[in-house]
Amino acid sequence: MKLSVDPIACRGHGLCADLLPELVRLDEWGYPVLARGPVPPELAAEARRAANACPALALRLRKE
Amino acid sequence: MSILPPHRLDLAGHRRRNGVVPWVAYHDDAGRDRLVEAVESAGLRGRGGGGFPTAVKLRAARSRRSIVVANGCEGDPLSGKDAALLTVAPHLVLDGLQLAAHAIGAAETVLCVHAGSPVLPSVTAALAERDDRVPVRIAEIPRRYVASEESALVHYLTSGDARPLGKEPRPAERGVRGRPTLVDNVETLAQLASVVLLGPHHYRASRTDLVTVTGAVRHPGVVELPSGPSLAAVLTAAGGETEPVQAVLVGGYGGSWTADLRLGLSAIPAVYALPASACGLEYTAKVLAFLAAESARQCGPCMFGLPAVAADFAELVRGGPSANRLAHRLPLLTGRGACAHPDGAARLAASALRTFTADVATHQAGGRCRVLEGVA
Numbered sequence: 001m002k003l004s005v006d007p008i009a010c011r012g013h014g015l016c017a018d019l020l021p022e023l024v025r026l027d028e029w030g031y032p033v034l035a036r037g038p039v040p041p042e043l044a045a046e047a048r049r050a051a052n053a054c055p056a057l058a059l060r061l062r063k064e
Numbered sequence: 065m066s067i068l069p070p071h072r073l074d075l076a077g078h079r080r081r082n083g084v085v086p087w088v089a090y091h092d093d094a095g096r097d098r099l100v101e102a103v104e105s106a107g108l109r110g111r112g113g114g115g116f117p118t119a120v121k122l123r124a125a126r127s128r129r130s131i132v133v134a135n136g137c138e139g140d141p142l143s144g145k146d147a148a149l150l151t152v153a154p155h156l157v158l159d160g161l162q163l164a165a166h167a168i169g170a171a172e173t174v175l176c177v178h179a180g181s182p183v184l185p186s187v188t189a190a191l192a193e194r195d196d197r198v199p200v201r202i203a204e205i206p207r208r209y210v211a212s213e214e215s216a217l218v219h220y221l222t223s224g225d226a227r228p229l230g231k232e233p234r235p236a237e238r239g240v241r242g243r244p245t246l247v248d249n250v251e252t253l254a255q256l257a258s259v260v261l262l263g264p265h266h267y268r269a270s271r272t273d274l275v276t277v278t279g280a281v282r283h284p285g286v287v288e289l290p291s292g293p294s295l296a297a298v299l300t301a302a303g304g305e306t307e308p309v310q311a312v313l314v315g316g317y318g319g320s321w322t323a324d325l326r327l328g329l330s331a332i333p334a335v336y337a338l339p340a341s342a343c344g345l346e347y348t349a350k351v352l353a354f355l356a357a358e359s360a361r362q363c364g365p366c367m368f369g370l371p372a373v374a375a376d377f378a379e380l381v382r383g384g385p386s387a388n389r390l391a392h393r394l395p396l397l398t399g400r401g402a403c404a405h406p407d408g409a410a411r412l413a414a415s416a417l418r419t420f421t422a423d424v425a426t427h428q429a430g431g432r433c434r435v436l437e438g439v440a
Contacts, residue, residue: 007363008230008402027396029372031364 001039002064003047005032009058016059019050038064065262066272067254068288069152072186075193078155083261085159090166090260096126099167103256106264111274112249113315115331118256124236125168125246131239132165132173132198133221136183136250137205137212140316141354143334145274146250148286150183153254154190158200160253163260165198168246172199175250176217179204209317209358213403214247216360227360228403251333275329277302279337280309296325298335308340311419317351318408320415343433345423348416349377355409365400369393370409377413383427390417 003023012030022043023035039047039061051061065082073081090099104119112135125132134157138146149157157175165173177183184202191200203221205211211226214235220226221240239245248256251274259267271291275298278284282303289301295312299305311323313336321344329335338344356370373393376386390413397410417424426433 005400006230007365007400008228010364012364027365027369028393029364029368031368031400033396033400 001044001047002062003034003039003051004060004062005034006058006060009056011056011058013055015053015055016050019053020046023047024050032059065258065270066288067153067156067251067258068148068274068286072152073155075155075190078153078159082156082159082257085163085257085260087166090163096167096169099163099260102264103167103259106259106267106271108252108255108259109331110249111251111255111331111333113331113333118248118252121236121246121248122164122167124234125170125239125244127244128169128171130168130170130244130246131241132161132168132170133217133235133240133245133247134161134173134175134250134253135212135214135217135247136175136177136181136187137217138333139178139207139209139212140318140334142276142278142313142316142336144276145286145333147181147183148276149250149254149274150177151186154183154186155194156254156257157250158190158194158196159261160250160255160257161200162196162198163256164246164248164253168244170198170246172201174201174203174221174240176203176205176212176221178207178212180207208360209355210360210403210405213405215403217247218245227362228401228405230402273329273331275301275332276334277337278334279312280306280339281337282306292328292330294325295322295327295329295335298329299325299337305337306339309337310340310342311338311344312336313338313347313412317355318404318412320411321348321419322415323419343381343423344416344420345377345427345433346381348412348420349374349381352377352409352413355405355412359405360403363401363406365397366406369397369406373397373409373413377416380424380427383430385428387417387424387428 017024017026024032051059108118110116206226215229218239219229235245272288287301316334352374356374359366376390379386394410397406423433
């Protein structure tokens, strides 16, 4: 599984960094910076939750 | 054969100089395959700056309902080669456009230029002389820097909104109005026509690049020289230096500074030669301010990052302590926008800090470097 952000849809709400701090941090303007590489299996459920919670539906979780 | 003639050629002049496309050799499906194979064996790569193999793009967009978009917008203020081509060799571009349309089975082509562009009379006159199988429509694109980015052109031609769409889906998959779309720079199309008119072997042996040269050279403008020239050869072709050149900006506003003139170029549309008497940081600060103002204001890193980096650079030039902040911020711009606009600005800024290290130190120490008056 791999996380991605649709940069046009993203409005910098920052929920993703709250729900998935292991893989998402925010830049100084509040926009997400994702950790490189695939989502570790133990974080898959949390990553799914973060993607579903994004108010702009900009955070995506895809099978590689 | 050079692709840029010394003066404008009408259709008869173009045919006398370059010959006629041998359509009969490519007329059926096997012919289309031969055409793409010729492009492949000629080693043609995109001339818009990306340098992607043209044959791969042709294969990806092959479909019976596809569209070809010729990008003649040339939004970079340092580049003028596409305008030069459309002004003096419009029929070579149009031959290439028809060949590309034939290769991918397109029934529709669009030639994009900026609204009110000075090339419009030449292009309109050339189209009136031709009787092409695939109709060519001219689209006038808003005059914004990122409006001619590939996905922005597709977006504009579909919806009238000239902002980039993002990296997926690729235009070859789903482009204008959802149709498979080939987007090629107009020089690429002129080169494609040359491949066919000369034959791939002759083309490979004699191929040339167009480079727009500005700055401290005797004859600023578009030069044509054998493919893959060194920076030094490019400056010589533009008449040589008017005063010592301390560094060259390679690739336009989203390009990189270098002080190494032995460096070879491939698929680089524009170079700017910075005279020893000018300050590279000051020039870069002005370009960054332009790039920040020209963002499509869609993505966070562009909306907030670009103005922040431009302000950091302005502060650096004034003597402020922003160099550390820049080292932190620049990596955050790369790869995070819908298009490569923030990446280009970050590349420019990072290369300026690398190339003008001594000037960074002088500005930080005293507020001004050895240059007294801005020339940018």
